[in-house]
Amino acid sequence: MPARVIVLGGGVGGTLAANLISKELGAEAKVTVVDATGMHLYQPGFLYVALDQANALWLTRDERTLLRKQVDLIVDQATMIDAVAQTVTLARSGTLSYDYLVLATGSRLDRDAVPGYADTHDFYSLDGALRLREALRRFEGGRILLGVAGIPYKCPPAPVEFVLMAEEYLRKRGVRENSSVTLLSPLNRAFTIESASKLVQPIFDRRGIGLTTFFNVESVDAKARTVTSLEGETAEYDLLILVPPHKGAAVVMDSGLGDAGGWIPTDRNTLAHTAHERIFAIGDATDLPISKSGSTAHFEAPIVASRIASFIRGTAPKAVYGGRVMCFLETGGGRATSLRFDYAHPPVPPQPSRLWHWAKWIFNRAYWVTVPQGRVG
Amino acid sequence: MTLAITTQLDCKGLACPMPIVKTAQAMKTLRPGERIEVLATDRGALKDFVAWAKATGNRLIEQTQEGEVLHFVLEKKGVTL
Numbered sequence: 108m109p110a111r112v113i114v115l116g117g118g119v120g121g122t123l124a125a126n127l128i129s130k131e132l133g134a135e136a137k138v139t140v141v142d143a144t145g146m147h148l149y150q151p152g153f154l155y156v157a158l159d160q161a162n163a164l165w166l167t168r169d170e171r172t173l174l175r176k177q178v179d180l181i182v183d184q185a186t187m188i189d190a191v192a193q194t195v196t197l198a199r200s201g202t203l204s205y206d207y208l209v210l211a212t213g214s215r216l217d218r219d220a221v222p223g224y225a226d227t228h229d230f231y232s233l234d235g236a237l238r239l240r241e242a243l244r245r246f247e248g249g250r251i252l253l254g255v256a257g258i259p260y261k262c263p264p265a266p267v268e269f270v271l272m273a274e275e276y277l278r279k280r281g282v283r284e285n286s287s288v289t290l291l292s293p294l295n296r297a298f299t300i301e302s303a304s305k306l307v308q309p310i311f312d313r314r315g316i317g318l319t320t321f322f323n324v325e326s327v328d329a330k331a332r333t334v335t336s337l338e339g340e341t342a343e344y345d346l347l348i349l350v351p352p353h354k355g356a357a358v359v360m361d362s363g364l365g366d367a368g369g370w371i372p373t374d375r376n377t378l379a380h381t382a383h384e385r386i387f388a389i390g391d392a393t394d395l396p397i398s399k400s401g402s403t404a405h406f407e408a409p410i411v412a413s414r415i416a417s418f419i420r421g422t423a424p425k426a427v428y429g430g431r432v433m434c435f436l437e438t439g440g441g442r443a444t445s446l447r448f449d450y451a452h453p454p455v456p457p458q459p460s461r462l463w464h465w466a467k468w469i470f471n472r473a474y475w476v477t478v479p480q481g482r483v484g
Numbered sequence: 485m486t487l488a489i490t491t492q493l494d495c496k497g498l499a500c501p502m503p504i505v506k507t508a509q510a511m512k513t514l515r516p517g518e519r520i521e522v523l524a525t526d527r528g529a530l531k532d533f534v535a536w537a538k539a540t541g542n543r544l545i546e547q548t549q550e551g552e553v554l555h556f557v558l559e560k561k562g563v564t565l
Binding site: 258259293294295299301320321323325336337338339396397 | 536
């Protein structure tokens, strides 16, 4: 009888892991992906949609078209995991048993955690990006603030990218002169990674982009149009964009498999759940202190697939995750840089150039026919 | 009078900027003059706590290291009781 592998979540990590396990084990494993919507979202595209550089069409695909035909897809919501009985209960389709379970359940936005959030905008969902696009199209000048309302959040470079690209957007629309763009940073620099901060600070200075330091967003007063930080400072805005607070999936929290934020306690090298050896975690869902990004999931999925394949075959698993992450960082003006790092090596970003901008553009376009299928490593 | 440490915060294993954010959150619950002890392993915290204290007006009272664990004591700004 083939081993039963269930993958919860049809994002980058879940899709790639399912395809790789199926490819590696063939008839030795029955791989099933469970996804609540059956639609695969390319989330890095939200930024471009919000800034009117791309339409929403290329951001979604039917998950079925991205999976090998040997992989089953169940479009349903997983509601409970029993790690002892090794079962997953679905909202409509009953209960499934597994030999190995991959949690690629991602993160959820928790906008309600911020008082006054309704008056703000974000680009962390497709709806949010489309709404922000409308607000920017109507924007005739004033103060644009971008703040971070919770950590950890997806795609750490996104706030920096957004302010750099928004400043350029305002210039093109001819409303830059009567506008200001300011990043409210949780730290005393633009970006968590110091080397990247040093690279972008001169660009902020040159282009007149403001930086308010140690401003962790706590609440918004829609009437007064002000945002207040945990540190007790208040700033006035005309258009406020927030990175919403994130938390782990409901099924993880409800099943007692996560920490207080819903993040899964995960071994940093084996990617196994620290308390359940037959459960693995990938991508945003883990509690690992690394970027929540598609690239993290992309690099983790082959490790998990290889380890599960080894266990099923009864051989010693060899693949280990070294913390590899790779991000592009758009700096505006058709230029970008890249951040490549792992647990042992901090990033040394190159000077922004057209080369990295085009690399990102090509990656964005080629994503659908390369990453989910495991064609690029 | 110096107050004893009223709150402890374990940020070991957390990456930048989590220790700062968690400390900022915890600081909200303290009264002026009360102290918090923070443990962290992220090396960046060394510089970050100094800068954070300076920027927010809260006092960095103590900063020590034991093995890989960094230990900070901060005092909430305001009138000391």
